[in-house]
Amino acid sequence: MGSNRKAWRGWLAMIAIGVLVSACTQAAPVAPASSAPSAAATAAVTRGQGDELKLLYWQGPTILNPHLSQGSKDQDAARPILESLATQGPEGTPIARLAAEVPNRANGGFAADGKSITWKLKTGIKWSDGSDFTADDVAFSWQYQSNPAVAATTAAQIANVASVEAKDKSTILVTFKNATSNPYQWGVGIVSAILQKAQFSAFNGANAKDAPGNQRPIGTGPYKLKEFKSNDIVTYEMNTLYRDAAKPFFKTVQIKTVADATIAARAVCQTGDVDYGWSLNLAADQLRPFLAAGSKCDNVAAPGASTEQINLNYANPKIAGDGRSEASNPHPFFTDVNVRRAFAMAIDRKTIADQIWGGLTGDVTCNLLNQPPTIRSPNTASFDVCKYDQAAAAKLLDTAGWVRGADGIRAKGGVRMEVLYQTTVAGFRQQVQDVIKKSWESIGIKVELKAIPAGVFFSSDVANPDTSAKFFADVQEYGNGYGDPDPEIYMSAYTTENIKGRAAQWRGTNYNRYSNPAYDALFVQLTKETDLAKRKDLFVQMNDILVRDAVVIPIAAFLRPVSGKAKNLKGPIANVWEGDLWNIADWSK
Amino acid sequence: MARYLVRRLLISIPTLLGISVIIFGVLALAPGDPLSQFANNPEVPEEVRQRVRDSLGLSEPMPVRYVKWLGQLLQGDMGFSFATRSSVTELIFQRLPNTLAVVGVAYFIGVAVAIPLGVFTAAKRYSIFDHLATTVAFVGFSVPSFFTGLIFIIIFAVQLRWFPFIYDSTIVVRDLGSLFQQVKQSVMPIAVLTFFYAATLMRYVRAEMLEHLPQDYARTARSKGLRESAVVRRHVLRNSLIPVITLVALGLPNVFTGAVITESIFSVPGIGQLLILSIVNADTPVVMAVTFSFAVLVVFFNLVADVLYAAADPRIRYS
Numbered sequence: 051m052g053s054n055r056k057a058w059r060g061w062l063a064m065i066a067i068g069v070l071v072s073a074c075t076q077a078a079p080v081a082p083a084s085s086a087p088s089a090a091a092t093a094a095v096t097r098g099q100g101d102e103l104k105l106l107y108w109q110g111p112t113i114l115n116p117h118l119s120q121g122s123k124d125q126d127a128a129r130p131i132l133e134s135l136a137t138q139g140p141e142g143t144p145i146a147r148l149a150a151e152v153p154n155r156a157n158g159g160f161a162a163d164g165k166s167i168t169w170k171l172k173t174g175i176k177w178s179d180g181s182d183f184t185a186d187d188v189a190f191s192w193q194y195q196s197n198p199a200v201a202a203t204t205a206a207q208i209a210n211v212a213s214v215e216a217k218d219k220s221t222i223l224v225t226f227k228n229a230t231s232n233p234y235q236w237g238v239g240i241v242s243a244i245l246q247k248a249q250f251s252a253f254n255g256a257n258a259k260d261a262p263g264n265q266r267p268i269g270t271g272p273y274k275l276k277e278f279k280s281n282d283i284v285t286y287e288m289n290t291l292y293r294d295a296a297k298p299f300f301k302t303v304q305i306k307t308v309a310d311a312t313i314a315a316r317a318v319c320q321t322g323d324v325d326y327g328w329s330l331n332l333a334a335d336q337l338r339p340f341l342a343a344g345s346k347c348d349n350v351a352a353p354g355a356s357t358e359q360i361n362l363n364y365a366n367p368k369i370a371g372d373g374r375s376e377a378s379n380p381h382p383f384f385t386d387v388n389v390r391r392a393f394a395m396a397i398d399r400k401t402i403a404d405q406i407w408g409g410l411t412g413d414v415t416c417n418l419l420n421q422p423p424t425i426r427s428p429n430t431a432s433f434d435v436c437k438y439d440q441a442a443a444a445k446l447l448d449t450a451g452w453v454r455g456a457d458g459i460r461a462k463g464g465v466r467m468e469v470l471y472q473t474t475v476a477g478f479r480q481q482v483q484d485v486i487k488k489s490w491e492s493i494g495i496k497v498e499l500k501a502i503p504a505g506v507f508f509s510s511d512v513a514n515p516d517t518s519a520k521f522f523a524d525v526q527e528y529g530n531g532y533g534d535p536d537p538e539i540y541m542s543a544y545t546t547e548n549i550k551g552r553a554a555q556w557r558g559t560n561y562n563r564y565s566n567p568a569y570d571a572l573f574v575q576l577t578k579e580t581d582l583a584k585r586k587d588l589f590v591q592m593n594d595i596l597v598r599d600a601v602v603i604p605i606a607a608f609l610r611p612v613s614g615k616a617k618n619l620k621g622p623i624a625n626v627w628e629g630d631l632w633n634i635a636d637w638s639k
Numbered sequence: 640m641a642r643y644l645v646r647r648l649l650i651s652i653p654t655l656l657g658i659s660v661i662i663f664g665v666l667a668l669a670p671g672d673p674l675s676q677f678a679n680n681p682e683v684p685e686e687v688r689q690r691v692r693d694s695l696g697l698s699e700p701m702p703v704r705y706v707k708w709l710g711q712l713l714q715g716d717m718g719f720s721f722a723t724r725s726s727v728t729e730l731i732f733q734r735l736p737n738t739l740a741v742v743g744v745a746y747f748i749g750v751a752v753a754i755p756l757g758v759f760t761a762a763k764r765y766s767i768f769d770h771l772a773t774t775v776a777f778v779g780f781s782v783p784s785f786f787t788g789l790i791f792i793i794i795f796a797v798q799l800r801w802f803p804f805i806y807d808s809t810i811v812v813r814d815l816g817s818l819f820q821q822v823k824q825s826v827m828p829i830a831v832l833t834f835f836y837a838a839t840l841m842r843y844v845r846a847e848m849l850e851h852l853p854q855d856y857a858r859t860a861r862s863k864g865l866r867e868s869a870v871v872r873r874h875v876l877r878n879s880l881i882p883v884i885t886l887v888a889l890g891l892p893n894v895f896t897g898a899v900i901t902e903s904i905f906s907v908p909g910i911g912q913l914l915i916l917s918i919v920n921a922d923t924p925v926v927m928a929v930t931f932s933f934a935v936l937v938v939f940f941n942l943v944a945d946v947l948y949a950a951a952d953p954r955i956r957y958s
Contacts, residue, residue, distance in 0.1 A: 106805070110916065112720075112722035112723040112920075113722065113723050113724055118724060120673065120674065120721075120722055120920070198690060199694075200694075201687075201690045201691045201693065201694035202687075203674070203683055203687060203688075203691055204683075205687045205690070206683055206684050206686075206687045256694065258694075258724075259694075259719060259724040260724075264723075264724050264725070265723070265725060277809065279733055279808060279908060280720075280722070280723040280725070280730065281722075281723075281908065281912070281913065281916050282734075282808055282908035283807075283808055283809060283908070285809060304809075306805060306807070306906065307906065307908070308805060308906045309903035309904060309906060309912075313804070313805070313904075313906065316792075316797060316804075317804070317805060320797055321796065321797055321800065321804075323803065323805065324805075503670070505670060505671045505672065505919075505921070506670040506671070509670060509671065509672040510672070510685055510688065510689075511670060511672065514670055539684075557685045559684075
């Protein structure tokens with residue numbers, strides 16, 4: 051036994067030494083990031099002056115070809131490498147990238163008939179492998195993106211693009227099927243990323259998945275790929291052939307994947323181990339401590355184009371069988387505008403938004419369209435549906451003939467006012483559900499809550515009864531928005547044409563089964579209107595109809611991207627229309 | 640023995656086929672869609688998503704997909720991942736070293752710590768050391784690893800700044816410096832897992848020892864005049880370890896399939912993390928490959944455990 055005891059002591063001693071050694075070497079912590087010295091801020095940036103830029107994402111990039119991407123994390127990871135003709139600026143106006151300038155009516159690039167646009171490319175641009183970038187690459191990228199066999203996830207952007215042709219080495223002609231007011235539907239943003247023809251031409255078909263370039267694309271951007279392990283890490287090194295000789299600033303860039311936003315927030319705001327944490331979409335009261343005094347990070351955020359909203363069903367979800375939530379079966383009470391308005395007025399959206407998003411991740415709104423500011427309706431503030439007034443809501447229901455029964459629940463003609471209110475499983479949504487349930491119950495509405503995993507709720511699984519498209523409930527809540535400053539497609543979700551029920555396997559975007567000839571007429575007018583000022587008016591009018599009639603009850607507009615940046619990192623600018631790394635060429639320390 | 644082995648191997652074929660049918664069926668019936676990230680994005684409409692689904696082969700009926708999958712598997716091809724559009728085998732081998740370096744090492748240390756601890760606490764039953772060790776072990780297997788992991792991160796990474804809490808898989812051990820970095824970043828995940836493994840196993844060893852210590856053969860050994868340490872080491876320990884060997888062998892598949900929670904908390908890009916991400920993204924081929932490999936390993940190590948059992952205990956004969 052004695053020898054055993056000695057061995058034990060030896061082990062313990064070794065462990066103790068190990069701990070001490072690691073403790074000592076860490077005794078001198080890295081100096082905390084002090085406020086950026088102003089001298090450095092004004093000093094000219096030179097290429098490769100900085101060492102490593104470390105970014106954390108809590109969704110792992112899995113593929114670096116944006117046309118096959120499965121989400122913004124993939125598109126973001128491709129952005130240091132791949133570029134497009136122009137990028138959408140934070141104000142919703144394009145900024146030239148591979149193009150020499152952004153064509154418009156004034157410079158004659160955008161044809162007067164609205165049917166074509168001509169892009170001039172910058173000259174002398176090289177791919178990071180040393181070959182020349184030409185208009186052929188641009189035309190090829192469109193062919194690839196529009197090839198049905200490739201099955202690009204970016205294919206919808208180009209529905210109205212008839213062709214993209216290389217007129218000469220540096221001129222691109224984009225022709226549209228129908229005259230348009232929005233000539234930037236192709237060419238602007240990462241969804242129109244330009245791939246190298248030499249790298250992808252053999253994979254322009256059903257074999258697209260086999261392209262080595264999906265994992266290792268060659269690009270024209272400020273950085274080129276060094277190493278990529280899907281769902282784990284992407285490392286980049288500076289592209290020495292990048293067209294701006296002074297950029298990029300960092301020698302290497304690293305995107306590391308972590309499990310959740312809390313870990314990312316801890317690393318960028320508490321320990322300062324990294325420079326940037328992507329989309330820290332935590333509840334406001336969880337995020338606040340990370341941004342409090344002594345924090346090592348700043349919140350990168352701007353009002354976004356995505357709205358948390360409550361949608362009311364015009365069809366009856368309580369019918370069993372094939373007629374359930376079909377447009378032909380009207381809802382027992384939501385077809386009455388006064389009932390809908392009462393539901394809207396009974397919601398204290400200001401308190402909800404302050405509690406849950408607190409101005410950090412979202413702000414209260416009564417508009418469906420919040421971005422760009424030019425199309426945000428100034429009228430809704432005065433609408434009665436936008437004001438919280440329980441008494442008025444109760445009175446509206448009384449006048450509409452819905453009176454409280456013995457159990458306190460309103461009823462009319464034997465129909466009780468009972469609603470099933472569904473949303474996705476997400477902490478904050480269940481909080482919103484609870485608050486609204488209390489509000490509605492206090493005016494005599496019986497509310498049953500249901501929470502569905504987001505993967506099911508948003509899926510198009512025909513066999514599943516819980517999808518948002520089927521809308522087998524009276525009320526549903528979710529957040530959605532649009533990625534183009536011109537939300538024409540987004541507003542099509544309330545047109546009669548888009549009501550698709552069982553017969554069409556619920557493949558329509560009008561989940562509310564809302565049908566209003568006046569709205570449809572405005573939408574038709576919108577599709578034909580090419581004058582930008584008039585389009586803005588139309589968007590405001592359509593927004594006002596949906597809000598005033600309480601088809602949809604907007605709660606809050608999300609801020610974007612709510613990412614954390616180290617205090618000494620310069621360059622990140624919140625851009626609602628593009629991913630976080632849209633201007634990574636300009637980032638420096 | 641050889642005939643027994645052949646028979647066992649043959650039996651494992653229908654077992655594995657059955658397992659694969661069940662996993663495939665569950666995955667096919669489970670809700671989820673590899674394009675769910677786009678589901679709420681009006682810029683990726685249903686037609687586009689359907690075309691992508693067609694290109695991934697998801698529109699075919701389940702039995703057809705299963706037969707295709709099995710056909711590929713028999714040729715040694717585990718298919719391609721929906722998310723990365725690259726070979727699943729490649730993905731798994733990219734991550735296996737990280738899992739082995741963390742989970743494997745933790746398991747090894749766990750076993751190495753648990754056996755002497757279990758023996759010692761049994762031999763010195765009701766001593767202060769025994770009380771202390773069993774209490775710690777009790778905590779070890781009753782507190783979930785996501786909690787210990789979080790506590791470790793807050794104390795050692797955020798407060799004391801001793802260790803990093805984000806595992807860097809790009810570190811290549813070339814010299815002392817990089818070795819030190821690798822050790823430093825592995826300390827916390829390995830500690831969390833070791834704590835759990837050692838705690839679980841230690842209690843088994845202790846219980847086995849306690850069962851054997853008062854038995855007749857131990858008393859005989861003592862009455863021959865052997866010192867207690869020799870009785871424990873040569874007689875009791877050997878008999879007590881027989882069931883422990885089985886337990887250790889059956890735990891080995893976990894070393895290859897990773898520790899889902901611990902890997903996620905410390906951002907270790909291992910197999911466990913791959914599995915959870917693939918489930919979330921409905922990346923069926925990857926989930927299929929990982930779970931099926933797990934099934935193969937479990938069947939295999941069951942066999943290994945049985946063989947080892949016979950080797951350790953001469954009373955057991957297979958024919």
